[in-house]
Amino acid sequence: MTNERRVLVHPDKDTLAGAVAARFITKVLDLLDDQDVVHVVLTGGSMGAAMLEAVRDSPAHKSVDWARVHFWWGDERWVPTGHEDRNDRQSREALLDSLGLPDGNLHPFPASDSGMSLDEAAEAYAAELGRFGAAGYPHPVFDIVFLGVGPDGHVASLFPHRSGIQVVDRPVIAVRESPKPPPERLSLTRPVINAAQRVWLVLAGADKASALGLALAGASRDEVPVAGIKGRRRTVFFIDQDAAAEVPDSLIAREY
Template identity: 80%
Template sequence: MTNERRVLVHPDKSTLAGAVAARFITKTLDLLDAQPVVHIVLTGGSMGSAVLEAVASSPARMSIDWSRVHFWWGDERWVPAGHADRNDRQSHDALLDDLELPASNLHPFPASDSGLSLDEGAAAYAAELAEHAADGLAHPVFDITFLGVGPDGHIASLFPHRSGISVTDQTVIAVRESPKPPPERLSLTRPVINSSQRVWMVLAGADKASALGLALAGASRDEVPVAGIKGRRRTVFFVDRDAAAEVPEALIARDY
């Protein structure tokens, strides 16, 4: 078993999204050959949606038995259900609405109009994770966790110089006073993310170059949260050429 970090560079955003989508389809097929159910964690943002749109446009997606795939999210904005800012809404628009998935395969975070408080929403999602937990864990074994990375190095809703990145005794946290709007959010914690078999981070744009360079150079996770993220089997940074500007040549992988 290996858990090294790899950086795979693509020429532009479109090529990047297509390559990640193709790899996702192939890996999901491989996983379904080996196990009855696959658990995937999705992310929001422009590249998260671009990857799912590329999956939706690929004829190869029809070869996947999606009824055996469960979808979760790494974090969510505390806004009403169906709001355009919600990560789950973006995922549905990009791909999930086309898959005719059983409702039981979809695991969105609670919404602000659910009748729950923010803290109750965190507890409810933690309970849902526990309902699908693997033996000895408080959550499922996530086969692939997709993450975006902010220009400040944040992942999910775990931000620099905030306590969230250091929480180890919870699976889900309520986030208040987020440095980017909206101020209230829900997020998986670092130990849950790091328990994923594979963490795939998809980054594009020159504004991500500094965060990626610092993370790979060994920056503190408190200053650059992405530096503290590592999957159990694989950690792959799928990036475009602009985002790779500060990555040492020796760290760039030639293949997966």
């Protein structure tokens, strides 16, 4: 099994979103040729939404049997169902609502109005992951995990200098006192992300350049959490030119 780490640079955000969308559609088609179901983890943020909108707007997306694709999320804000801050609402509006998916294909985190406490919600999502456990894991072996990267190097809701990035004994954590509002969140843990076949990190903007440069230079995952993220087969950083400012030229791939 190969394990590759690549950085692909695109001229601007729009080109970046379109390129990732095209690769996503192509990869899902390839995967569905070989397996019955594909499991994908989505991310929030402006680039996460832009990529999904580009999938929606591509005529090629109609070639995919989306009924065989399951969607999960890497993290979620502890706010009510349908709240504008929820990542699942953003994903639904950008793409998912247009696909006519069976309800069972969508796996959102519980919301703050679910009647559960934050800790109970983490346990509930862990149980949902467990229903699709595979290959000895208490969770799906995800085919693709999309992640954004914060200016501080955080991924999902695993923040620098916090214990979340160090958790290895459970698949989901409750996050309190997040340095980025809202303070309460739910997040997948690093072992779940790193068990994925492919991790695709999508980031844009000059404010991401320092964190990306540090991660690729071998920074500690406690200092820069993205440094501790790596898919089993491939890890790809899809970035725009502004985010590439501190990436050594030798690490930039010329082709996928």
